[in-house]
Amino acid sequence: MEPTRQLLEAVFDLIGALKHRAGEREDPATVFLLRHIRASTPLRVSDLACSSRLDVSTVSRHVKQLDDAGLLTRTEDPDDRRVSRLHITDQGRALLEEAMGARAEALAEGMAGWSARDRATLTTLLTRLARSVDRSPQPSAGDTPRVMENR
Numbered sequence: 108m109e110p111t112r113q114l115l116e117a118v119f120d121l122i123g124a125l126k127h128r129a130g131e132r133e134d135p136a137t138v139f140l141l142r143h144i145r146a147s148t149p150l151r152v153s154d155l156a157c158s159s160r161l162d163v164s165t166v167s168r169h170v171k172q173l174d175d176a177g178l179l180t181r182t183e184d185p186d187d188r189r190v191s192r193l194h195i196t197d198q199g200r201a202l203l204e205e206a207m208g209a210r211a212e213a214l215a216e217g218m219a220g221w222s223a224r225d226r227a228t229l230t231t232l233l234t235r236l237a238r239s240v241d242r243s244p245q246p247s248a249g250d251t252p253r254v255m256e257n258r
Contacts, residue, residue: 151184177198
């Protein structure tokens with residue numbers, strides 16, 4: 108298997124292991140979106156869609172669920188009353204901290220035998236990879252992503 112494919116497989120394995128070890132009780136999209144909202148509050152739904160690289164309709168559906176669950180609130184945008192701004196609630200912050208804490212603990216346990224230098228190197232390289240991939244050319248407007256439909 109080529110090294111790039113091997114890395115991709117390892118990333119998927121890591122994500123699966125973290126879900127299993129952290130005892131994921133919440134929808135992964137919840138954690139993902141709350142993390143983006145916390146980092147850039149207050150956000151419009153369209154801004155959240157852009158920062159999370161998801162379709163606006165997908166984000167809108169998730170935002171409604173997060174709002175209904177009390178994990179975020181909406182306030183009127185002072186610049187455009189037709190638009191609302193998203194804010195994470197204390198409940199949303201607590202859920203996010205618990206979820207991220209469980210994942211961080213699972214990572215710490217998994218790397219318990221690693222040297223501090225190895226942990227730092229991995230962090231540096233993964234951060235660099237994420238930034239490099241993020242700067243890669245985007246698909247052209249004519250490219251349509253393939254998405255599995257929920258059945």
